[in-house]
Amino acid sequence: DQQVKQNSPSLSVQEGRISILNCDYTNSMFDYFLWYKKYPAEGPTFLISISSIKDKNEDGRFTVFLNKSAKHLSLHIVPSQPGDSAVYFCAASAGSGGSNYKLTFGKGTLLTVNP
Amino acid sequence: EAGVVQSPRYKIIEKKQPVAFWCNPISGHNTLYWYRQNLGQGPELLIRYENEEAVDDSQLPKDRFSAERLKGVDSTLKIQPAELGDSAVYLCASSAPTGFETQYFGPGTRLLVL
Numbered sequence: 001d002q003q004v005k006q007n008s009p010s011l012s013v014q015e016g017r018i019s020i021l022n023c024d025y026t027n028s029m030f031d032y033f034l035w036y037k038k039y040p041a042e043g044p045t046f047l048i049s050i051s052s053i054k055d056k057n058e059d060g061r062f063t064v065f066l067n068k069s070a071k072h073l074s075l076h077i078v079p080s081q082p083g084d085s086a087v088y089f090c091a092a093s094a095g096s097g098g099s100n101y102k103l104t105f106g107k108g109t110l111l112t113v114n115p
Numbered sequence: 116e117a118g119v120v121q122s123p124r125y126k127i128i129e130k131k132q133p134v135a136f137w138c139n140p141i142s143g144h145n146t147l148y149w150y151r152q153n154l155g156q157g158p159e160l161l162i163r164y165e166n167e168e169a170v171d172d173s174q175l176p177k178d179r180f181s182a183e184r185l186k187g188v189d190s191t192l193k194i195q196p197a198e199l200g201d202s203a204v205y206l207c208a209s210s211a212p213t214g215f216e217t218q219y220f221g222p223g224t225r226l227l228v229l
Contacts, residue, residue: 108157
């Protein structure tokens with residue numbers, strides 16, 4: 001049972017345009033959400049996170065939106081750059097007291113940004 | 116600051132052989148995690164340590180997998196005997212004391228069981 005779903009295995013965008021990566025979850029106990037980026041032969045790198053008490057968090061070119069009623073979150077990258085090409089994982093946790101120790105990951109979306 | 120270090124980076128073994136992976140977390144991080152990532156999937160937690168105590172090993176297949184974190188720093192994950200289905204990337208991560216603390220991942224060990 002996939003509790004965190006990334007239904008698009010891949011996404012291709014032009015440099016300078018917006019990239020939107022989507023993630024859906026089924027467990028209503030999840031209260032903390034993260035995006036990780038992964039380059040080949042490297043471990044995942046933390047990108048941005050959002051708590052369930054918020055609906056938006058922004059960090060430079062990266063913005064994460066959370067729609068709790070729809071159990072949906074998205075990552076927006078504006079503007080997209082070729083160096084953003086990587087696999088992006090959505091992850092969620094349902095820690096008591098907010099601890100994010102037990103992360104449930106989606107399968108990932110491969111983003112390709114074309115020059 | 117040095118990141119999470121893992122070794123070896125790659126390992127090829129025949130089935131039924133034992134194998135071990137080593138992880139050195141970021142200095143000062145008392146929480147350590149081992150994940151397994153199968154091809155085309157996201158990482159899945161195997162075990163979590165708080166200092167030297169395994170506080171969540173519910174996902175660890177205990178018939179063939181074992182882990183230890185002596186002295187609460189480095190950790191070793193072992194598989195004995197390995198099976199074909201164990202082929203995966205084994206990731207180690209660490210984080211600072213509890214709360215909304217980011218997990219920092221190492222580069223992983225890619226295991227191929229033939």
